Amino acid sequence: MTEQKDLPEAREACPTSSQKLLAEGALLVDVREADEVAACGFAGCEVMPLPLSQFEARFAEIPREREVILACATGDRSLKATYFLLYQDYTKVTNMKHGLARWVARGFPITGTAAAVSSGGCGCGSGNCC
Incomplete structure (x- = not known):
């Protein structure tokens, strides 16, 4: 029988609060x-691309230290990744609420074009990412 873990509630931060954490040395993982x-894409900070399809x-x-x-287009996939890491006993993880969509809306630096995010709703070409 598999042991059930009681996971803590995931920490979440908006892109504005995330900017402070990134300035203090946090790593942004784009899923x-x-x-x-x-x-x-996210710019102006250190970004590690790690697609959710390869995450596990x-x-x-x-x-870990x-x-x-964790971030994605809207914060939904990155929240799943956040809980996955919590299950793996990572403790220093935060989900970026509203993801790249809010990052773009706040005028933070990006690579590419903001239209790629705003035109598709969730920002993903497959339409089934969120």
């Missing part, structure tokens, strides 16, 4: 797929 990142196989690449902010 969007490569085509999404190519169209529009590669999560150990994320440093460092503050980590």
